[in-house]
Amino acid sequence: MELDLATLENEILLARQRVYRAGAPTPLEALDLDGFGEIYVKREDVSPIKAYKWRGSFNRMALISGAEKDLPVIAASAGNHAQGVALAAQILGLKARIFMPTTTPAVKLRAVKEKGGDAVEIILVGDGYDDALAAAKESAALGGVFVHAYNDLHVIAGQATLADEVVLSGKGPFDAAYLQIGGGGMAAGVATWLKKFYPGIRIIGVEGEGQASMAAAVKNGGPIRLEELDIFCDGTAVRETGDLTHRICSEVIDEFITVSNEEVSDAIRLYWESLRCLQEPSGAMGLAGLRKHGATNPFSRALVIACGANVDFGQLSRISDLAGIGGKQRGHVRVKIPERKGAMLELFDKAFRDLSVIDFQYGKIDVKEAWPIFGFVLNEIDRTQLMERLKESDYVAEWVDGSTAVRFRTIPCDSSTLMHPVFLEIDFYERNGALRAFLEDVLKGQANLCYFNYRYSGERVGRALVAIEFGEAEEAKLFQKNLPFTGPGYRRCRILPEEEARESVTGL
Secondary structure, three states, X not given: OOOOHHHHHHHHHHHHHHHOOOOOOOOEEEEOOOOOOEEEEXXXXXXXXXXXXXXXXXXXXXXXXXXXXXXXXXXXXXXXXHHHHHHHHHHHOOOEEEEEOOOOOHHHHHHHHHHHHHHEEEEEOOOOHHHHHHHHHHHHHOOOEEOOOOOOHHHHHHHOHHHHHHHHOOOOOOOEEEXXXXXXXXXXXXXXXXXXXXXXXXXXXXXXXXXXXXXXHHHHOOOOOOOOOOOOOHHHOOOOOOHHHHHHHHHHOOEEEEEOHHHHHHHHHHHHHHXXXXXXXXXXXXXXXXXXXXXXXXXXXXXXXXOEOOOOHHHHHHHHHHOOEOOEEEEEEEEEEEOOOOHHHHHHHHXXXXXXXXXXXXXXXXXXXXXXXXXXXXXXXXXXXXXXXXXXXXXXXXXXXOOHHHHOOOOOOOHHHOOOEEEEEEEEEOOOOHHHHHHHHHHOOOOEEEEEEEEOOOOOEEEEEEEEEOOOHHHHHHHHHHOOOOEOOEEEEXXXXXXXXXXXXXXX
């Protein structure tokens, strides 16, 4: 589809006259990030629908007139576009029928109902956006006004009003902008407007790994369908970009990069810690791209867009697991040690000094050797030094980040290998050395650690399920009798009854 960019620029100017019936301009905030130039964040997360898509849907629906007003507005959405359509339908006195995937986060479904009320009918269909889009087009063919989430000139122009607000803010000029891309509607409009006023700006399109449909389309010379699609960043999970957005983005995007789910999650962490701004995964992709690309491509002043805060509460635990802590990344290492008394303490003393353990997974399955997994917060230098220390101490070790054992937290334990085990539920203080102090105080060189399940949760107190074993039953009984409820490094230690232990531990 041919389009003169001047036509889009004119439509952006006209959109100014329409969109502010539905919402007010959003703030532009500074974000400090060590090692980078000035960074400004466009806070679309504080808009009427907690995302930018109210702009495009309202601009397009405000043009509906005449006999079309009696027809339903038909749309397909993974969440945020649906909210925009619902809001516009309520304000403009229209009826809307919105097709959404059955996998749509509950927070987005509730928001659509709240914004649209009786003006909106929601139909859940299929497992992804493509299924919803196909159903919406089929419905529109029977009678309705179809409002595309991104592949529409007036939708694109409406989204670009956020860039107009950036220009009018006086915070420019910007020499770089990192724009997340799903279908490309926001990136196409925003990039066009920014380049008009900041001719020297470099636009970097940011896509998620496993969903880079725009970069694939540009390389292909036209939209191409991705066979596999990662949906962690659900707001940008588009299998095939539009012909119109492809045409514009191929002209105004200077470079495409991809970011991992881990990088996006860590950008969410940074938004929260710096601005108390909570983003859904797609909303943080621009900042993730800036941190990745900007580290080797310096800028004086850059723009990113916090484009959506409609994250399902249940997804936060997954985001937290993927994100780093304090600017560093999580790293998991599996180490081979002999299955004997004192071996775990020796490992801590020789290799884990000055490191804070955030994850500890171990279950005894062999009487001669053990392969516990430990998690740490590390940068690249830390990772290298840790592995060097392990090799110097003659330990066999390997990184297991992303392994099935780490991702699904599988901790097998063979009950036939255990000798008179005692299972403990322990609360210990989250500080360097606390875990080491607990092991030394409780084991006292007289018992063997045979099970450990602990993961850092962000609280001041860590919680672990632990088992230690003894050579004789009388030793185990004496230990239980004399075990203090509190001690060095820990504040609570409860002995689990055998029945409760069996319910808690895999393989017993």
